[in-house]
Amino acid sequence: MSAFNINLPEKYIIKKEIGSGGMARVFLCEDKELGKYVAVKVLSLDPSTPTSNQQRFKEEMRLVQYIKSPYIVKFYEGKYDKHIKYLSMEYVQGKMLKEVIEMQGRLQPDRAVDFAIQIAKGFSEIHAQNIVHRDLKTSNVMITNTGQVKIIDFGIAISDDSARFTQTGKVIGSVHYLAPELIDKQEASPQSDIYALGIIMYEMLIGHPPHRGKTPLETALKHRTDPITPVNKIYPNIPQALANIVTKATAKKKELRYQSMRQLEADLATCLDQKRVTEKPIVLEERSSLRRFSLFGRRKP
Known part of the structure; x- marks a missing residue:
């Protein structure tokens, strides 16, 4: 847990972890502003995380904003700076x-x-x-x-x-x-x-x-x-x-x-x-x- 900065904005209430991989973890959160559950993907800030992983995460955040389709998970928002790197998406049940x-x-x-x-x-x-x-x-x-x-x-x-x-x-x-x-x-x-x-x-x-x-x-x-x-x-x-x-x-x-x-x-x-x-x-x-x-x-x- 210490390798991940999960100090998300206050509007997100973390409910549980629902997925993880080599570079990121995904949390089920309640978004108080949207009034719904969302999936929040958080990138590891561990110094050992390869630069290429960080670049891919940033590229993913950029690309998903362009795609609008009922067959593709919806993107809500994201942030990428030295303190936190995350993107918020539609939670699929x-x-x-x-x-x-x-x-x-x-x-x-x-x-x-x-x-x-x-x-x-x-x-x-x-x-x-x-x-x-x-x-x-x-x-x-x-x-x-x-x-x-x-x-x-x-x-x-x-x-x-x-x-x-x-x-x-x-x-x-x-x-x-x-x-x-x-x-x-x-x-x-x-x-x-x-x-x-x-x-x-x-x-x-x-x-x-x-x-x-x-x-x-x-x-x-x-x-x-x-x-x-x-x-x-x-x-x-x-x-x-x-x-x-x-x-x-x-x-x-x-x-x-x-x-x-x-x-x-x-x-x-x-x-x-x-x-x-x-x-x-x-x-x-x-x-x-x-x-x-x-x-x-x-x-x-």
Whole structure:
């Protein structure tokens, strides 16, 4: 406790700690001015806290102010000075998507599609602000008690004008969801987040991520080298159209993935329709210098 300055403004009444990580702790507080409970994230002021962590916290505070979406946790206020570094956010009552999957094993296609559409809607707004999250995973997606998605934690997100705080030789992100281009070149783009959502869809439908190595590095490298088994080959009750979406979202080459979350969302919106039950397995094709693909196994003109 001594490593954290939790001398918050008087309007905050700390109720309990609800989360912690390497650089910050999150407290459930009553905000007397707003008249509601909020989640307050407080950065460690320990001298040993890396400067890069402090910079990321400051960048997170800057970025979350731009994003307005019902699918993204709401930002209220923050302060960053030598005495206190905190940000106040919407308190979400519910469970992490990771917990939902662990409790239920795997989700039925209709529920998985519902959550995926909501995540894609939230990320359409994130990407519209030229922000790349870089750490989309099931523990950064909350499911409220009414079934609404809330995307949280922008601690390693970047925008076009963000400084890069990545240390040379280190990969930033969670190994189970890392797009192949992030492993070596660390080239973050909206397609990196699309890949992560594809992995989340796989995890929802199957019950675990596709790649599980003996070490974090081995897991990360599998994204670059190992194919992902089509989800309907594991569970035949998964519609082919939905399996095609997962395959396309998790293509090794980012140019073969969906080019925007809006495209992905639109495809998800119809993947359970009866008119798509005869859809064929996806075939990703390359054509000249422009790589094009079709969910129906034929080249686009």
